[in-house]
Structure formats: C-alpha cells, structure tokens
Amino acid sequence: xxxxxxxxxxxxxxxxxxxxxxxxxxxxxxxxxxxxxxxxxxxxxxxxxxxxxxxxxxxxxxxxxxxxxxxxxxxxxxxxxxxxxxxxxxxxxxxxxxxxxxxxxxxxxxxxxxxxxxxxxxxxxxxxxxxxxxxxxxxxxxxxxxxxxxxxxxxxxxxxxxxxxxxxxxxxxxxxxxxxxxxxxxxxxxxxxxxxxxxxxxxxxxxxxxxxxxxxxxxxxxxxxxxxxxxxxxxxxxxxxxxxxxxxxxxxxxxxxxxxxxxxxxxxxxxxxxxxxxxxxxxxxxxxxxxxxxxxxxxxxxxxxxxxxxxxxxxxxxxxxxxxxxxxxxxxxxxxxxxxxxxxxxxxxxxxxxxxxxxxxxxxxxxxxxxxxxxxxxxxxxxxxxxxxxxxxxxxxxxxxxxxxxxxxxxxxxxxxxxxxxxxxxxxxxxxxxxxxxxxxxxxxxxxxxxxxxxxxx
Numbered sequence: 202x203x204x205x206x207x208x209x210x211x212x213x214x215x216x217x218x219x220x221x222x223x224x225x226x227x228x229x230x231x232x233x234x235x236x237x238x239x240x241x242x243x244x245x246x247x248x249x250x251x252x253x254x255x256x257x258x259x260x261x262x263x264x265x266x267x268x269x270x271x272x273x274x275x276x277x278x279x280x281x282x283x284x285x286x287x288x289x290x291x292x293x294x295x296x297x298x299x300x301x302x303x304x305x306x307x308x309x310x311x312x313x314x315x316x317x318x319x320x321x322x323x324x325x326x327x328x329x330x331x332x333x334x335x336x337x338x339x340x341x342x343x344x345x346x347x348x349x350x351x352x353x354x355x356x357x358x359x360x361x362x363x364x365x366x367x368x369x370x371x372x373x374x375x376x377x378x379x380x381x382x383x384x385x386x387x388x389x390x391x392x393x394x395x396x397x398x399x400x401x402x403x404x405x406x407x408x409x410x411x412x413x414x415x416x417x418x419x420x421x422x423x424x425x426x427x428x429x430x431x432x433x434x435x436x437x438x439x440x441x442x443x444x445x446x447x448x449x450x451x452x453x454x455x456x457x458x459x460x461x462x463x464x465x466x467x468x469x470x471x472x473x474x475x476x477x478x479x480x481x482x483x484x485x486x487x488x489x490x491x492x493x494x495x496x497x498x499x500x501x502x503x504x505x506x507x508x509x510x511x512x513x514x515x516x517x518x519x520x521x522x523x524x525x526x527x528x529x530x531x532x533x534x535x536x537x538x539x540x541x542x543x544x545x546x547x548x549x550x551x552x553x554x555x556x557x558x559x560x561x562x563x564x565x566x567x568x569x570x571x572x573x574x575x576x577x578x579x580x581x582x583x584x585x586x587x588x589x590x591x592x593x594x595x596x597x598x599x600x601x602x603x604x605x606x607x608x609x610x611x612x613x614x615x616x617x618x619x620x621x622x623x624x625x626x627x628x629x630x631x632x633x634x635x636x637x638x639x640x641x642x643x644x645x646x647x648x649x650x651x652x653x654x655x656x657x658x659x
C-alpha cells in the first residue's frame with residue numbers, strides 16, 4: 202500500500218462543506234446543458250426520471266463516497282485501501298480510487314479550458330462586443346476564439362493560477378473561503394437573471410419548454426440519458442467527494458448532507474433554465490444545446506436587450522463561478538492523491554497537479570483549432586470521428602466514470618461488512634440503511650453495467 206497522508210483539516214462548518222460540495226457538483230453542464238436536455242426530452246416527464254435516477258442511483262453512491270472518505274481520512278485510493286484492509290479484503294480495491302482520480306484529472310484538463318471561455322466572454326460582454334450582434338457575427342466570434350490558441354492558453358493559465366492559489370491554502374483558508382464567495386455570486390446572479398426573465402423575457406414559453414410533460418419523447422434511450430445526466434451532474438465516480446468526505450467532522454449527518462447536495466444541484470440546474478430560456482424564446486432564438494446555446498446564441502439575445510451588457514456580464518460571471526468551483530473540487534482530489542502517493546507537501550502537490558493538467562490541456566486547446574480534423578482513434582468504433590479532445594471527454598465520462606462507480610457500488614455493497622458500513626456512515630441499523638444497502642447491492646450495479654455497455658457503444 203502507498204504511503205498514506207491522513208487529512209489534517211476539517212470543514213469549519215456544515216455550511217462551508219455544503220457550499221464546497223455544491224460548488225463541485227454544480228458546473229457548466231448544470232447551467233447550459235441540463236435545462237436544454239430537460240426541455241428537449243419531455244420536460245417534466247424527463248425531470249421525474251432524472252430525480253428518480255438521482256435518488257435511487259446518485260444519492261446512494263454519494264452517501265457511499267462521503268462515508269468512505271470520512272472513515273478513511275485519506276485520498277480516494279488511500280481511504281478505499283484502508284477500508285478494504287479493515288474488511289479483510291484485497292488492497293487492490295484501492296484501484297477504484299486510482300481510476301476515479303485519473304478520471305477527474307482528465308476532466309480537469311479540459312474543464313479548465315472551457316472555464317477560460319467564460320472569462321473571455323466576460324471581457325467581451327463588459328466591452329460591449331455583444332451589442333447589435335448578428336447570428337453570423339456571433340458564430341464568427343466563437344470560431345475566432347477556438348482558432349486562437351494563444352488566447353485560449355492565456356485564459357487557461359489564469360484559471361489554473363486561480364485553482365492553485367485556492368487549493369494550496371487548504372480546506373478552511375482556501376476552498377471554503379473561495380466557495381463562500383463564488384456560490385453566493387452564483388445564486389445571486391441566477392435569481393437576478395430569473396427575475397429579469399419575468400420582466401423582459403418570455404417566461405411562459407420557458408415554463409412550457411421546461412415543465413410541460415411530453416411522454417411521447419420518453420423511451421429507453423431517454424431513461425439512460427437521464428441516468429447519465431444525473432450521474433455526471435452530481436459528480437460521483439470522480440473521487441472528489443471521497444476527498445471532501447475525508448474532511449467531514451464525525452457529527453455531520455452524511456445521509457442528510459448527501460440528500461441536500463442532490464436537491465440543491467437539481468434546483469440550481471432548473472433555476473438556470475428559468476434564467477436562460479425566457480430570453481431565448483423572447484428573441485426568437487433556437488434553443489440548441491451545448492456551447493452553441495451559451496457562446497453563440499445567448500450573446501445575440503444580450504446584444505438586443507436593454508442593459509444587455511450588464512446582464513451578459515452577469516450571466517458569464519455566473520458561468521465562471523460555477524466553472525471555477527468545479528475546477529477547485531477536481532484539483533483537490535488530484536492534489537490529495539499526489540500528496541499521499543509521493544509524500545510531498547500540499548503546495549508541491551497542487552503545483553504538480555495543476556502544471557500537469559495545464560500541459561495536457563494544451564492538447565484540448567489545439568484540438569479545438571488546428572487539430573480539430575485530426576481523428577487518431579478512428580480504429581476504435583465508439584471513438585470514430587472524434588478529435589483528441591472529444592476522445593478524452595468520451596473516455597472520462599462514458600467509460601472511467603461509469604466503470605469506477607460500478608466497482609464502487611460492488612465494493613460498498615458486497616465487500617464492506619455491514620458493521621463497518623454503519624460505522625463509516627455514522628448511522629444506526631434501520632430500514633433506511635437496509636434500503637440503501639439493497640440499492641447498492643442489487644439495483645445500481647446492473648443499471649451501471651447497462652449504462653457502461655451503451656457508453657462503450659458510443
């Protein structure tokens with residue numbers, strides 16, 4: 202077993218931990234992807250499936266990750282190895298933690314690049330570049346950013362410097378202080394955008410798009426899509442929440458905290474829908490998903506509305522807060538593992554982690570521009586036609602995330618004794634615990650296996 206480094210800090214308050222966990226879970230995908238996916242896949246019909254998936258799959262695994270982290274007080278792999286040893290199991294189970302850390306590192310390498318886009322668009326909004334913007338001009342603006350590697354490298358460097366400066370200071374002085382600033386900014390910006398949507402947007406059309414049930418759009422593929430969205434949105438399978446659990450005081454209720462995280466994560470995503478789509482429909486724009494909505498469509502709306510520069514800036518500040526808080530959580534998990542594995546200082550650990558992520562991020566940057574037509578993995582059927590950036594995203598989100606979580610559910614359900622699990626969770630043996638254990642043992646593994654199968658099919 203590798204050298205272990207026991208967590209020397211704890212969250213100073215429940216609120217600090219809750220904000221940090223929400224900050225990690227709430228990312229760019231919650232702001233621009235989840236609302237579109239909900240509206241395009243049956244509105245409230247999809248939302249119901251998503252909530253069921255979050256509660257029956259996401260919540261039990263979130264409880265397991267936080268419990269393992271708190272009991273082990275080590276990195277994701279170190280905590281799993283400790284619990285495996287205490288349960289009389291092979292230390293090789295720590296490989297689950299290694300998979301999780303590698304997965305979150307890969308996500309960090311390109312998530313920081315995308316986070317840099319938000320800074321670039323804040324500058325554009327403040328400088329009035331959205332004013333009178335046409336659809337063609339908006340597409341050209343985004344394309345010019347993608348084809349400018351030096352601009353992308355600059356913003357990516359800024360993001361990494363911010364992450365380094367926060368994480369190096371530790372849990373209370375770094376991560377907690379950062380999220381206590383970033384999360385209020387996110388919530389205030391969301392509520393202001395929603396209120397302005399009621400005043401200047403088409404809130405009725407937005408509510409219809411997001412909430413009106415359309416069961417004709419629901420099929421087996423929709424169900425799997427909802428499971429995948431819940432999985433990625435909450436942030437399980439990445440090791441970060443095990444790392445956050447390592448800093449949890451013993452008197453914090455893990456089931457209550459995990460439930461709050463799941464509902465807050467979903468609530469932010471729905472609020473984002475009511476902040477964005479009133480303007481999309483009010484200005485006759487097409488509600489498309491992904492970066493097209495955020496970086497190509499919305500600037501047109503901001504350019505047409507009164508006080509568009511103010512609300513455009515507010516919106517991209519909101520995106521920046523969501524993106525940076527997620528990057529901080531990702532980097533914390535990687536730095537914790539590096540610190541434990543190589544027995545070096547925390548500052549050196551986060552320095553190595555951020556420099557490594559920055560270097561690998563160069564591949565993403567060039568894949569967005571000069572290398573966009575380079576498809577080196579065409580010999581792998583699921584990755585045919587993907588550039589390097591798309592392949593990294595596919596491997597992280599469709600393979601490693603699901604594989605690690607599948608192994609985690611098997612380990613937590615079958616290889617940790619009931620007594621040790623109760624001790625790790627800090628709960629008494631009850632009906633609720635029995636339901637949790639049945640879900641982790643019998644329901645989640647086959648569902649994740651099916652999701653992994655479809656993920657490998659691409």
